[in-house]
Amino acid sequence: MKRLENAIISKKARIGVIGMGYVGLPLALGFVRKGFEVYGIDNDVDRIRQLLEKKSYITDLTDADIVRAIGSKRFFPFVDSSLLKKCAAIIICVPTPIKKRYTPDISFMLSAVRAVAKNLSRGTLVVLESTTYPGTTEELIKPELEKSGLKAGKDFFLAFSPERVDPGNSAHTVTQIPKVVGGLTPSCCRLTKLLYGQIIKHIHVVSSPSAAEMTKLLENTFRIVNIGWVNEAAMMCHKFGIDIWEVIDAAKTKPFGFMPFYPGLGVGGHCIPEDPIYLYWKAKQRGHTSRFIKLSADINSSMPEYALRRLEERLHAQGKKIAGAKVLVFGVTYKKDVKDLRKSPSLRLIELLQHKKAVVSFSDPFVPHLNINGLKMEGVSLDVRTLAAQDCVIIAVDHSRADYKMILSKASLVFDVKNVFKGVTSDRLFKL
Ligand code: SAJ
Secondary structure, three states: OHHHHHHHHOOOOOEEEEOOOOOHHHHHHHHHHOOOOEEEEOOOHHHHHHHHOOOOOOOOOOHHHHHHHHHOOOEEEEOOHHHHHHOOEEEEOOOOOEEOOOEEOOHHHHHHHHHHHHOOOOOOEEEEOOOOOOOHHHHHHHHHHHOOOOOEOOOEEEEEOOOOOOOOOOOOOOOOOOEEEEEOOHHHHHHHHHHHHOOOOOEEEEOOHHHHHHHHHHHHHHHHHHHHHHHHHHHHHHHHOOOHHHHHHHHOOOOOOOOOOOOOOOOOOOOOOOHHHHHHHHHHHOOOOOHHHHHHHHHHHHHHHHHHHHHHHHHHHOOOOOOOOEEEEEOOOOOOOOOOOOOOHHHHHHHHHHHOOOEEEEEOOOOOEEEEOOEEEEOOOOOHHHHHOOOEEEEOOOOOOOOHHHHHHHOOOEEEOOOOOOOOOOOOEEEO
16 A cells, blocks of 8 residues: 555556546546556547547547647557556546436446456556446445455555536536545545545545445436426426526525526436436335436426427417428537537437427537438528528527527527526517
């Protein structure tokens, strides 16, 4: 343990980060910037190629960031996981998606941890960052790593530390976000705290890997439940003829005990739609069915259908049918100012519109083209002619880079799902 401690303090400890995605890559570069040598391991050859060509594929990192990292001669992107044997600390940042029927897909975690087990040397620290159900580190990761013949807590060190990256949020970068750490043993914890402490000021230690796993799920379930609630509140307010956005702004004046969430087409991205299902699944295994998680997931995933109903109502009021109506969806990414499409509810809305035989097009400054169920769609530009030809323009994502004034002045009807026209009233405008 002392050897690893000294290697971390002297920055001689070579760090292996598995998973060069929106979590692993910024973390790897954080250590590189602080003087550590980092092997960035990913089985996606295209990602490694782009990194070697000094190109960024992550919203929050520029090509210049990659140029600097590679130029420092301390960052080495590899596909070959056997190089992990040369690392004193290994951090696993791979996806934890969901399979059908609310069950976790731990295949990425398993293949990563098996690669580590094959290349694990005595005295190495292994940290799992992937968001997963409470108990994963002790019940799954530990036995897999001990297949190496080494004993966790004695021959190697093991901890869980949840990632908290918020893509598109430049105010909070990986080195500024407090880090929760839960070690298998006190020495595992001390080493993990020492390692992350090299790049992050505030480290918060909890009593076990499970407590750290649960911390992350409490955070993300808090979000999915509150987003579900505000979406339901939006549906109620429409029935009452009340502007939900005005009500949220009013509730925000409460200086304590309230945190604003905003209605929309539902919950997209790689985390919020899926992480809570890991908790739901584990709790169910232990005999507890979380109605909160199921209900909020159901409400959030019902929002595209709800938005379609609202559009149909509005078109009918103009004597129009949805079939044949020209509808342009502005914003197809899963949230504003990111280029990520994963589980974007806008894509579900486009599917529903196509199913209803509407003539659908899309525009998004971050997305040149889409593939919806095998159908290629090219993004359209928001020129006057295109806007004037629409029966409705739906503002599905409130990207910062858009000429909303022009949209409202040229389109005959605008469905403002994200309140970009705050405080504006017009008979050509309606909101969620
Ligand atoms: N959303 C709403 N209304 C809201 C907030 C979000 O409809 O009031 C939607 C967004 O449009 C998006 C989805 O929910 O489709 C998820 O939004 P998010 O803001 O939670 O964004 P993520 O998933 O990119 O990042 C989140 C982190 N975000 C914040 O804390 C603000 C955080 O929850 C996690 O650190 C991160 O996921 C993760 O990796 O777990």
